[in-house]
Amino acid sequence: MPIATEFEYFAPASVRETVGLLSKFKDKARLLAGGTDLIVQLKEDVSKPQALVDIKRIAPLGGIKVQGKFLRLGALATFTELIESTVIKSKYPILWEAARTVASPGVRNRATVAGNICSAVPSLDSAPALLVYEAVVVIEGPKGSRQIPFASFITGPRRTVLAKDELVTAILLPQPGKHCGAYVKLGRYAGEDLAQAGVAVLADAKGAIRAAFCALAPAPLRSAKIEALLSCKKCDAAVMAQACALLERELAPISDIRSSKEYRLHMAGVMLERGLKAACSRLKGEGPDYGKHLI
Template sequence: MIAKEFDYQRPATLEEATAILVAHPGETTRILAGGTDLVAWLRDDAVAPDLVVDIKDIPDLRDIRMEGDTLHLGSLTTFTDLIESDIVEEHAPLLIEMASTVASAGIRNRATMVGNICSAVPSCDAGPVLLALDTTVHLAGPGGARSVHIDDWFVGLRQTALTDDEVVTHVTIKLQEHGGAYVKLMRYAGEDLAQAAVGIVVYPDHDYRVAFGAVAPTPIRSARIEEALAGKPLDESLIAEVVGMVPDEISPITDMRATAEYRTHMCQVMLKRGLEAAVQRLAGIGPAYETRLI
C-alpha cells in the first residue's frame, strides 16, 4: 500500500514534461517510466515524492535503431524490447545477455534499461555493461538538450548526473567490432538481484573495458585493471595478474545476500571467465551469448 499522497501528471510531449518539472522547483519529483523500482520504493516508504511525472505517453522514447555505427535506445525501451530486438541481437548481443538475467519475464516486460541506471542502485544490471560499452546518456531540460558520458553518470548511491528538471530521452552506444561478457552472481538462476556482477568488452587491438556491479556504492569501471590488460593478448599469466588486483578495486559489503569475502572471491572468478569468454566471442569461437559462465 502507498500511504503518502502525491500529485500525478502524464505529459504527452518532452516539452510538456520539462515544463512540469520547471514549474515545481523545490519539490521532490520522480519520473515514472516502467515503474518497477519506483512503485516498490513508494510502497516501502523509501521515497516520498510530491510529484510523479509519468512519461509513458511521450512518443519516440521506445525507439531502437542504428544511426551509422551508433545504437540508439529510447528511454522507454524495456529489457524485453532489448531481448526481442533483431537490431540489438546483430549489433550488441551483450545487451541481450545482460537483459536476460533481469528479474522475471513480467518485470522485464515493464522495467526499462534507462530506469535501471537512473535508480543508480549498486546492483543495477545495466550499469556494468553500459560502463564497459561506449555509452552516452542524453537528457532534455529547460536549458535544452545535453549529454553525459556513462563514466560521469553515477555520482553516488542512488545518485546520478540527472538534475531535478531533466528527463532522459535516450542512450547511444558507439559500436565497433568487439567481444563481450556479462557475468552475474545470483543466489539462484533468474529473478534475483546481483550479489556481484562483471561487465567486459574486448576490442581487436587488445583494448579492454572492465566494470563491476554490486560491489561498491555504484557500478564502477576499473581503470587499473584496464591499464594492466591494455595492448596485451590474454594469457594465463595476464589473467592471474588482473585477478589478483580485484580486491583493491572493489569495496563490497556483507549483507543478508552474501559476505564481502564471497563477493570478492567470486568477482575474481567472474573476471577470469568473463575475459576468456569475451576474447573467444571476439574470435568467433564462442561460447554463445547468454551461456551461463558461473
C-alpha cells in the same frame, strides 16, 4: 498493500511539458516510466511524492533506432525491447546478455533501461555493459539538452548527475568495432536475483580489453588499470593472479545480507577470468552462446 500517499498524476504529451512539471514540483515530483521500482517505493512509503509524471505517452521517447553514429535507446525502451532487438543482439551482445539477467520477463516487459540507470543502485546490471560500450546519456532540462558519458552519470549509491528538473530522454551507444564479450553475474542462485557482483568484459579483434563492474563498489565502474593489464596478453594463471591482486585495489565491495565482501572479491576474480575466456572464445567463433550462464 495500498499506497497511502496521495499525489497528482500527470501524463504529459511532450518532453517540454514534462520539464515544466518537474520545474514546478521539483523534488516533490517523481517520473514514472516502467514503474517497477517506483511503485514498490510508493507502497512502502519510501517515496511520498506530490506529483507523478508518467512519460509513457511521449511517443518520441520510445524505440531503439540508429541516430547518426549512435544507436539510440529511447527512455521508454524496455529490457524486453532490448532483448528482442536484432541490432542489440548482433552489435551490442554484452548489453543483450546483461539485459537477459535483469529480473524476469514480467518485469522486463515493463522496466526501462533508462529507469534502471536512474535508480543508480550499485548492483545495476545494465551498467557494466553500458560502461564498456561507452554509452552517452541524453538529458533534457529547462535549459535544453545536454549529453554526458554514462561513466560520469552515476555519482554514488542512488545518486546521479540529474537535477530535480531534468530527465533522461535517451541513451546513446556508439558503434563498436568488431568485438566479443560477456556479462557475468553473481546471484545467490540460478533464479532471478539482484547482482551480488557483475562483470562485463569486451575484447576487440586486436586484443584490447575493456572491463567494468557492478555491485563491487559504491557505483558501477570501469577499470583502466585492469584493462591495461589484460589487453593484448595471453591471460594465463600468472596474469590472472596479477589481475586478482589489482582487483583488490580497484574494487571496494561491501558485506551485506546478500554476500560478504570477501566472497564478492573472490568471485570478481573468477568472473573476470571466465568472462575473458568466454569473450576470447566467442571472438574465435566458438561458444558458449550469449545468454549461457558462465558461473
